[in-house]
Amino acid sequence: MTSAPPSVPSRASAYASLRRALLRPEWGLVLAVAAVVVLTGLLDDRHNYWYNPGDSAINVLRQTSMLGIFSLGAAIVIISGGIDLSSGSVIAFSGSICATLMVLMAPEEMKAARLLGLGTISTAIVGTLVVGLLIGSLHAWLITVVGLPPFVATLATLVGLRSLGRAIVENVTAATWGGRSTQIQIYDSRFRYLATSVWIPAVLFVVLAGLAWLLLSRTVIGRHLHALGGNEQAARLSGIQTDRLKWLAYCISAVLSSIAGILYIGDQSAAHPQTLGQGYELNAIAAAVVGGCSLRGGVGTIPGTVLGVLFLRTVIDGVAKVIKTGADVYEGLIVGSVVVVAVAFTQFRQAGGRGKRFLSGPLGIATAINLSLLAGVLAALLAPKTFLGEGMLALITGGVTLLVLIVLRWIEGRRTGNARTAPLPSDKLRSA
Amino acid sequence: MPSPVPLIAFQHVTKRFPGVVALEDISFDIHAGELHAIVGENGAGKSTLMKILSGVITDYEGQWSLRGQAVRFQGTRDAEKAGISIIHQELNLVEELSAAANIFLGREKRTALGLLDDRAMERAAGKLLVELECHIHPWQLVQELRVGDQQLVEIAKALSLETEILIMDEPTSALTEAEAARLFRVIARLRARGVTILYISHKMGEVFRLADRISVLRDGRRVQTLPREATNARQITHLMVGREMEAVHLGNQRQSGAVVLEVRNLSLPWTGHARRWRLRDVNFQLRRGEILGIAGLMGAGRTEILECLFGANLEPLHGEILLEGHSVRFTHPVEAMRAGIVLVTEDRKRLGVFADMTVGDNITICDLAEAAVAGLVSRRSERRLADDMVLKMGVKTAGIHASITSLSGGNQQKAIIGRWLLTRPKVLLLDDPTRGIDVGAKAEVYRIMDRLCRDGMGIIVTSSELPELLILCDRILVLCEGRLTAEFARHEASEQRIMEAATLGQT
Numbered sequence: 023m024t025s026a027p028p029s030v031p032s033r034a035s036a037y038a039s040l041r042r043a044l045l046r047p048e049w050g051l052v053l054a055v056a057a058v059v060v061l062t063g064l065l066d067d068r069h070n071y072w073y074n075p076g077d078s079a080i081n082v083l084r085q086t087s088m089l090g091i092f093s094l095g096a097a098i099v100i101i102s103g104g105i106d107l108s109s110g111s112v113i114a115f116s117g118s119i120c121a122t123l124m125v126l127m128a129p130e131e132m133k134a135a136r137l138l139g140l141g142t143i144s145t146a147i148v149g150t151l152v153v154g155l156l157i158g159s160l161h162a163w164l165i166t167v168v169g170l171p172p173f174v175a176t177l178a179t180l181v182g183l184r185s186l187g188r189a190i191v192e193n194v195t196a197a198t199w200g201g202r203s204t205q206i207q208i209y210d211s212r213f214r215y216l217a218t219s220v221w222i223p224a225v226l227f228v229v230l231a232g233l234a235w236l237l238l239s240r241t242v243i244g245r246h247l248h249a250l251g252g253n254e255q256a257a258r259l260s261g262i263q264t265d266r267l268k269w270l271a272y273c274i275s276a277v278l279s280s281i282a283g284i285l286y287i288g289d290q291s292a293a294h295p296q297t298l299g300q301g302y303e304l305n306a307i308a309a310a311v312v313g314g315c316s317l318r319g320g321v322g323t324i325p326g327t328v329l330g331v332l333f334l335r336t337v338i339d340g341v342a343k344v345i346k347t348g349a350d351v352y353e354g355l356i357v358g359s360v361v362v363v364a365v366a367f368t369q370f371r372q373a374g375g376r377g378k379r380f381l382s383g384p385l386g387i388a389t390a391i392n393l394s395l396l397a398g399v400l401a402a403l404l405a406p407k408t409f410l411g412e413g414m415l416a417l418i419t420g421g422v423t424l425l426v427l428i429v430l431r432w433i434e435g436r437r438t439g440n441a442r443t444a445p446l447p448s449d450k451l452r453s454a
Numbered sequence: 455m456p457s458p459v460p461l462i463a464f465q466h467v468t469k470r471f472p473g474v475v476a477l478e479d480i481s482f483d484i485h486a487g488e489l490h491a492i493v494g495e496n497g498a499g500k501s502t503l504m505k506i507l508s509g510v511i512t513d514y515e516g517q518w519s520l521r522g523q524a525v526r527f528q529g530t531r532d533a534e535k536a537g538i539s540i541i542h543q544e545l546n547l548v549e550e551l552s553a554a555a556n557i558f559l560g561r562e563k564r565t566a567l568g569l570l571d572d573r574a575m576e577r578a579a580g581k582l583l584v585e586l587e588c589h590i591h592p593w594q595l596v597q598e599l600r601v602g603d604q605q606l607v608e609i610a611k612a613l614s615l616e617t618e619i620l621i622m623d624e625p626t627s628a629l630t631e632a633e634a635a636r637l638f639r640v641i642a643r644l645r646a647r648g649v650t651i652l653y654i655s656h657k658m659g660e661v662f663r664l665a666d667r668i669s670v671l672r673d674g675r676r677v678q679t680l681p682r683e684a685t686n687a688r689q690i691t692h693l694m695v696g697r698e699m700e701a702v703h704l705g706n707q708r709q710s711g712a713v714v715l716e717v718r719n720l721s722l723p724w725t726g727h728a729r730r731w732r733l734r735d736v737n738f739q740l741r742r743g744e745i746l747g748i749a750g751l752m753g754a755g756r757t758e759i760l761e762c763l764f765g766a767n768l769e770p771l772h773g774e775i776l777l778e779g780h781s782v783r784f785t786h787p788v789e790a791m792r793a794g795i796v797l798v799t800e801d802r803k804r805l806g807v808f809a810d811m812t813v814g815d816n817i818t819i820c821d822l823a824e825a826a827v828a829g830l831v832s833r834r835s836e837r838r839l840a841d842d843m844v845l846k847m848g849v850k851t852a853g854i855h856a857s858i859t860s861l862s863g864g865n866q867q868k869a870i871i872g873r874w875l876l877t878r879p880k881v882l883l884l885d886d887p888t889r890g891i892d893v894g895a896k897a898e899v900y901r902i903m904d905r906l907c908r909d910g911m912g913i914i915v916t917s918s919e920l921p922e923l924l925i926l927c928d929r930i931l932v933l934c935e936g937r938l939t940a941e942f943a944r945h946e947a948s949e950q951r952i953m954e955a956a957t958l959g960q961t
Binding site: 038042236240241242243245246248249252253255256257258259260261262263320321 | 764766786787788790791792797799804805806807808809810811815819820822823826829830831853855873877
């Protein structure tokens with residue numbers, strides 16, 4: 023089918039480029055972040071965002087910078103058509119390596135909580151970054167030479183590196199200090215200042231994001247990374263050295279995770295490989311996906327990813343402000359929900375979700391039960407102490423939800439006529 | 455014989471896609487038991503109309519009736535129930551399953567216990583296949599079958615559905631002569647059973663051999679429906695393109711120069727295959743300012759030769775390739791590209807286009823370094839490169855910032871050829887460059903090739919359409935099962951002679 027509008031090639035005018043800039047999907051995330059901030063300000067009964075904006079801003083900034091640094095790497099790998107599942111373990115491993123290097127170079131100072139030499143600190147940091155490069159190269163070798171799928175290669179290091187980090191920490195502490203320990207305490211205030219200062223991680227994040235943006239949107243390599251992710255075979259047949267690009271992408275990801283690892287051990291004043299960065303790889307991938315990166319590859323931007331991280335952290339912070347206690351317990355639930363909603367929203371905007379029936383058929387019934395149960399459980403968990411017991415509250419909330427969903431299902435069912443006119447996949451491609 | 459109530463009657467069917475009217479006010483009848491050919495250029499609306507018939511497209515304006523009753527399918531299942539099946543150009547089989555499993559996919563026979571009854575299915579499938587002269591075992595995996603046999607599996611599936619109306623979309627495009635002849639016999643047998651056939655094709659020979667009536671679509675409108683006896687190929691072609699096909703004389707008075715590329719004893723192994731060699735002892739030369747054609751059936755090794763020259767072969771090759779007298783051995787396309795050999799790939803969608811990118815990005819992707827200073831791409835010089843190439847190649851686009859997928863196949867192809875011209879190659883390899891593009895765009899691609907050739911480029915082109923090679927090429931090589939079986943100069947070549955050489959040793 024031909025569908026080219028019959029028009030002559032025209033030079034892009036300033037107006038057209040402005041229009042393109044205004045139509046960028048990132049604006050949706052900007053609005054979403056703003057909406058979350060306003061909502062949190064309203065719903066939080068202490069109104070922290072109004073009375074004490076500084077503290078909240080610093081907290082969100084710190085969290086955003088730490089998560090953001092390695093999310094950039096996740097985004098670059100995803101845009102190039104791969105996936106890096108290892109970042110959480112790389113954070114733990116490189117944090118452990120950094121601490122181990124410091125122990126090896128200055129065992130007495132580390133043990134006695136004295137200040138370390140600047141040379142020791144910088145050598146440990148450089149060594150850690152080199153380890154990051156090596157991990158990235160290992161991924162690239164497993165993927166491009168051995169031929170493993172990226173999922174498998176980075177799954178292996180996800181599992182393997184954390185345990186290797188633990189073994190190294192235990193053996194080094196045993197060998198240097200005589201006592202086997204699962205973690206290394208870090209007392210040096212100058213090293214810890216790297217993370218606790220907040221401005222250093224923030225500036226680092228901004229600079230790294232800027233570099234990543236420059237790389238992806240302004241350089242030949244960046245264009246080739248997009249091409250590789252969009253169509254690997256075509257990229258190879260266009261004379262693009264796809265294997266080298268993959269090497270670069272996985273190295274960037276691993277090094278950024280190593281930087282994050284250094285910051286995290288400073289932040290926590292300890293390198294504890296068993297728990298450090300546990301599950302962070304999924305947060306990074308989630309941030310990239312919320313920011314518009316497609317797991318199919320080829321699609322995604324750095325500004326989008328940065329906004330994705332910011333959105334994720336503001337939602338988490340917002341919920342923490344609103345429900346006060348035990349907010350970190352719900353972090354995973356929040357991330358999961360945000361990913362589903364954000365990606366579904368993007369897809370419907372592109373493909374038109376109107377006329378789609380979400381609750382039809384037997385799966386619709388199962389879904390209605392699912393959502394009602396979820397609502398009931400959440401009500402019981404989060405309810406303020408009231409005259410009703412938790413059980414009663416859960417029952418009522420779940421029941422009401424179920425009722426609403428049944429009504430929705432009925433309304434959807436009556437719209438059969440509309441469902442027919444929902445565009446077909448082939449039409450969507452055309453309109454895109 | 456026209457019956458009083460037509461089997462299918464289209465009444466003012468219109469289908470709009472965003473920005474395009476694919477079908478406009480289509481009204482005509484199809485009689486029971488006839489073979490009705492539907493012809494038209496790419497983009498004329500043939501496929502869209504067939505998608506409406508087979509329930510793939512469900513939202514359209516106007517209506518159509520089946521056996522006098524207005525119908526509106528909600529999906530392909532409705533069409534199947536009504537006895538309408540479609541054999542797509544790109545076959546719709548699960549390659550990892552057996553022929554029998556494919557034939558009964560979604561309607562599996564089961565034993566009393568509810569388990570799959572493979573024996574019953576294979577028996578039934580075997581009966582259908584024998585009926586179709588398809589000598590394969592029903593338990594053979596589809597991926598092991600030749601394209602012609604795969605197609606018969608699809609037809610067997612249609613028969614098992616008790617299809618009364620069979621739509622065939624360019625069924626012979628991938629078949630050898632023998633397979634096509636078998637298909638025509640099968641079609642005759644289906645007609646004897648009373649099956650009505652809608653036959654989409656652009657090959658006039660077939661259409662005039664098979665059809666009772668011919669409907670011509672152009673730009674989404676039905677131009678005319680004619681009984682076969684009342685028309686001829688020339689008139690139909692004229693109706694299709696809306697103008698007489700001028701006899702193109704592109705190759706006249708081209709002067710070829712020195713040898714730019716020479717291939718000596720080129721062989722390419724085929725690990726784990728009965729034939730052992732994808733290519734065997736291929737020798738030829740290409741001169742500057744010459745268009746060399748490579749003809750051959752599917753699987754003869756046309757694409758493989760070009761891949762070897764471009765360093766894109768997946769297994770190491772034997773033999774020698776000389777570029778301007780120097781022996782070269784490429785391990786990656788980038789080396790070929792730097793040396794001055796470039797390849798426009800056959801499967802545009804899978805191997806050529808970056809669908810997520812704009813027209814401009816698709817054009818500059820190979821030569822981006824040219825527009826970059828210290829690694830940073832200058833938007834301005836990139837835009838200039840892309841704009842220039844869009845003008846030079848006559849790519850019809852809303853601008854270089856339009857999505858490449860918004861372009862027609864022909865314009866995508868021109869953009870991709872432009873992509874490679876930016877690298878200023880000495881040798882241009884074109885693998886079936888006009889596949890799936892309309893007649894107008896084909897002529898433009900021919901003219902572009904002629905111009906490049908006159909500027910001194912050496913061009914190798916393959917094609918699945920012989921007339922195209924006869925128009926374009928100074929010389930034509932013919933491949934059969936990986937070996938060169940003939941070489942014809944322009945004045946010696948004819949379709950007949952090429953076909954003979956391409957099917958040597960085949961029945």
